[in-house]
Amino acid sequence: MASVIHIKDRRTRLRETLVQLVQDLMASEGLGAVQARRLAQLAGCSVGAIYNVFPDLNDLILTANVDTLDRLLAQQRTALERLPPHATRTAQLVALALATVNFAHDFEPAWRALYDHRGGAQKPYPDWYAALHVRPVTMIERIILAEEPNAAAGHETSRLARGLWSALLGIVVDGMDTRKDRQKRDEIEAQASLLVTIAAQGLEAILEMRRKG
Amino acid sequence: MASVIHIKDRRTRLRETLVQLVQDLMASEGLGAVQARRLAQLAGCSVGAIYNVFPDLNDLILTANVDTLDRLLAQQRTALERLPPHATRTAQLVALALATVNFAHDFEPAWRALYDHRGGAQKPYPDWYAALHVRPVTMIERIILAEEPNAAAGHETSRLARGLWSALLGIVVDGMDTRKDRQKRDEIEAQASLLVTIAAQGLEAILEMRRKG
The missing domain is CATH 1.10.10 (Arc Repressor Mutant, subunit A)
Structure with missing residues (x-):
């Protein structure tokens, strides 16, 4: 024994x-x-x-990535907690976006490993990993749904949350890859805030139309 | 001679x-x-x-990518031309987004080469290539500015156009990488349309506020 x-x-x-x-x-x-x-x-x-x-090197790398993801989520949560109470949805989404941009720059190699590594492009993530990877999406979903108990939860909200997160990844990754160092961070921050702000405005407009109609 | x-x-x-x-x-x-x-x-x-x-293999690959990019742009242009005259900005952006999603799926390896290849993560694109790569952004910029001669052209519009394009890349790449085959295309199409629609709504709301005040 x-x-x-x-x-x-x-x-x-x-x-x-x-x-x-x-x-x-x-x-x-x-x-x-x-x-x-x-x-x-x-x-x-x-x-x-x-x-x-x-079982393989892929599994080992994904296990290490979980730690990176935990740290990213902690940074996002801290950014949200620092907002004044009753901050608008836009302010919350911008805070989450900026926390993400900063994390990506402060821990660039670990961040890249988190999103560059797919275990070969043909192979989707294993289920246990996909479940963890979706946590930032869940956080965005909660922000969208807060104070909207009657909002169309479910399919459309998670689709928007998922789309917003992928969009944010696109802005960060594309920006880090194609821009030269000095302009990088500021421009990526500005783009991320602008897109998130515009999307939040669009969401308000749609919810407002639904409230009225 | x-x-x-x-x-x-x-x-x-x-x-x-x-x-x-x-x-x-x-x-x-x-x-x-x-x-x-x-x-x-x-x-x-x-x-x-x-x-x-x-000069090197990287330059050869980028040259081949230019052809892929030309075909992508042609497909985007065709999608826009097929719209009824005076289609809304939202309809135009959705058409461009869907053309992109379809191109990525129909020519996945060439598409991946277009956006996966950075000549090593540290090296930004050479200038001649960056200038070509920005053409879809220019197309989005034109859609945003159409019929808005007084809209804040310049910095903010190109930032939004650039952000929208990176966002779209993020949705397509992230979706192709993480989802299993069957759900892929439909879900990516739906996410891309939803995000672009919400962003277009947000843009209308902001322009409307500016017009009023």
Whole structure:
């Protein structure tokens, strides 16, 4: 019995070590640096040992990404909590958008790993990961629905929340990829706020029409 | 003199052959298949000959991408021309968005090459390419400005146009990457239309406020 626990401990420790190493590599050198041989060397284990505790490298990277996602969500939540009480929907969406832009710039390699890594373009995320990845969308959905108990919840709201989040990702990724360094951050911030503001205005207009009609 | 022309012809022909081969490889197997050795084999030339007519592989890929971009723009233009005269701004933006979604799905490997290829994440596009890449943004800008001769042209309009285009890219890329095949296209179409519609509504609301006050 004791030896089973001992084996379990070792497995857990190796998992934790590997996740930490992947995070460090992603943060310093980016996703390209995450290779089995290098990880084994850094962890002082064999390459085979990695595959004893993770089904594949993809699964290991996704596990490390979860931590990045947690930190992103914490930063978004903090930004929302800093707003004055009863801040408008627009102000909330802008705060969330700016927190995202800042996170992407402050932790660019980890952020890129979060959204660049698809385990090969043909393969969709595994379900457990997709469920986590959708949390920023849920946060946007809640902002849209707040104080609108009668708003058309369900399909259309989640579609809009999902669309807004993808749109924000597009602005950040496209901006980081195509712009030169100095203009980058300010322009991306401005674009993200503008789009979110316009979308929030559009939403108000539509809700107002529904209230009237 | 005749031999100079002859050499120029050969260079031009090799350039054209290589661009065509890159397009075929991107369309059938994606960007990953575009490798110098493979291209040389297919073109029946040496690897060195490639670098006599293109400064590097990156430049060759970008040149091939220009053709994809031309076809995308043609499809967007056709979609706009098919609208009834005096179609609303929303209808125009939705038509452009749907044309983009359809193009991305019909020519997925070439589309991915267009937006996945950054010549390494650190390197921004060369200027000649950035100038071409911005053409869909210009098209959106024209739609926003149409029949609004007094609208705040310039900085804010191009920022919104740029933001909308990046947003659309985000919706398409994120949707293609994370969703399973069957739901993909319909859901991406619906998200893109919804976001563009909401943004257009927001824009109307803002312009209306400006007109009034």
